[in-house]
Amino acid sequence: MARIELRGIAHAYGPAPTSDKDYALRPLELTWEDGGAYALLGPSGCGKTTLLNIISGLLKPSHGQVLFNGTDVTAAPPQQRNIAQVFQFPVIYDTMSVSENLAFPLRNRGLGPEETRKRVEEVAELLELTPDLKMRASGLSADMKQRVSLGRGLVRRDVAAILLDEPLTVIDPHVKWLLRRKLKQVHEQLKMTIVYVTHDQVEALTLADRVVVMNQGRVVQVGTPRELFEHPVDTFVGYFIGSPGMNLLPCVVEDGAVVVEGQRLPLDAGVCARALGTGGELLLGIRPEFLRRVPEGTPSSVRVEVTQVEDLGRHKLGTARLGSRTLKVRLPEEERLAPGETCWLELPPAWTTLYAAGRAVS
Numbered sequence: 259m260a261r262i263e264l265r266g267i268a269h270a271y272g273p274a275p276t277s278d279k280d281y282a283l284r285p286l287e288l289t290w291e292d293g294g295a296y297a298l299l300g301p302s303g304c305g306k307t308t309l310l311n312i313i314s315g316l317l318k319p320s321h322g323q324v325l326f327n328g329t330d331v332t333a334a335p336p337q338q339r340n341i342a343q344v345f346q347f348p349v350i351y352d353t354m355s356v357s358e359n360l361a362f363p364l365r366n367r368g369l370g371p372e373e374t375r376k377r378v379e380e381v382a383e384l385l386e387l388t389p390d391l392k393m394r395a396s397g398l399s400a401d402m403k404q405r406v407s408l409g410r411g412l413v414r415r416d417v418a419a420i421l422l423d424e425p426l427t428v429i430d431p432h433v434k435w436l437l438r439r440k441l442k443q444v445h446e447q448l449k450m451t452i453v454y455v456t457h458d459q460v461e462a463l464t465l466a467d468r469v470v471v472m473n474q475g476r477v478v479q480v481g482t483p484r485e486l487f488e489h490p491v492d493t494f495v496g497y498f499i500g501s502p503g504m505n506l507l508p509c510v511v512e513d514g515a516v517v518v519e520g521q522r523l524p525l526d527a528g529v530c531a532r533a534l535g536t537g538g539e540l541l542l543g544i545r546p547e548f549l550r551r552v553p554e555g556t557p558s559s560v561r562v563e564v565t566q567v568e569d570l571g572r573h574k575l576g577t578a579r580l581g582s583r584t585l586k587v588r589l590p591e592e593e594r595l596a597p598g599e600t601c602w603l604e605l606p607p608a609w610t611t612l613y614a615a616g617r618a619v620s
């Protein structure tokens with residue numbers, strides 16, 4: 259397996275890019291550590307597949323270098339990079355059996371029959387394909403076929419990394435969780451470098467040790483699922499991750515406080531100064547999970563009017579009006595608030611972030 263470094267990588271599909279918008283990937287620096295499980299998460303069109311294809315060698319970047327274990331492979335074709343790739347749709351040979359499909363990448367590389375049989379059996383066991391090894395692939399269901407595809411990626415031990423591009427798209431929702439769990443288990447056992455592309459935050463957060471969040475051709479944050487949830491450094495990460503996403507309220511900074519819809523909240527003097535220094539639009543961010551109802555006003559609370567309360571089973575989701583703005587708040591199941599009532603919501607300073615021009619001010 260390999261440590262993969264992307265140095266100053268950028269890509270434009272057109273021949274003569276002139277501005278930022280001509281670039282599918284804006285300049286980025288990224289390191290994928292050996293043995294890490296990464297998710298590449300972002301909305302459709304943000305550049306995930308472009309980035310993956312640059313790693314695998316299917317695409318040569320307009321700028322920058324790709325390094326595998328310190329060696330520059332930017333000009334190397336896919337065959338020389340030793341990457342296993344799993345795509346959205348299963349890539350298997352219908353006329354072969356499951357076992358022959360799994361053995362194919364090993365035979366192709368001249369591995370002996372005994373070693374091949376051992377590896378095939380191990381991978382089949384991991385993916386719960388043992389009872390089906392003799393079955394012809396054409397007779398398999400879509401999710402079984404995709405499991406075989408995954409197996410073909412996992413069977414080789416000599417690969418630099420396994421790249422998976424939305425591999426669970428064609429899988430029935432009720433078997434998706436099973437495959438996700440399997441993949442996580444397989445990573446824990448084999449410790450290979452995995453890059454998993456998805457636009458589904460649940461998939462990214464459950465599978466990966468670290469998540470690379472992309473938006474409009476840029477990497478906006480790299481972090482553990484917890485870091486992305488607790489400390490989003492970019493407003494995009496704040497609202498893209500979470501359900502619902504972070505509350506983001508336009509605000510101004512004056513006299514050592516942040517003012518939201520006429521209500522003042524204390525703010526660290528250094529943060530105030532740095533925020534004002536950027537000259538960018540200011541937004542105050544807090545996740546619905548971190549807002550707390552308090553019985554009376556405190557320096558860090560705001561008065562709101564409740565407009566809606568939805569019972570979601572284990573908790574409630576409240577919608578509240580703060581001046582002309584709307585806030586979402588997660589409430590405990592036993593909360594008795596009703597639409598039309600007013601209440602105080604506290605914004606604990608540790609969980610409240612000020613953003614200037616979309617980036618967190620620290």
Ligand SMILES: Nc1ncnc2c1ncn2[C@@H]1O[C@H](COP(=O)(O)OP(=O)(O)OP(=O)(O)O)[C@@H](O)[C@H]1O
Nearest residue numbers: 271272282300301302303304305306307308309457
């Ligand atoms: N072969 C191509 N030629 C020209 N433009 C392309 C090509 N492939 C992708 N693009 C453009 O590059 C941008 C990034 O596309 P990319 O497929 O990398 O995004 P993505 O995040 O993988 O999206 P999706 O989740 O929809 O697959 C998009 O604006 C897309 O239209």
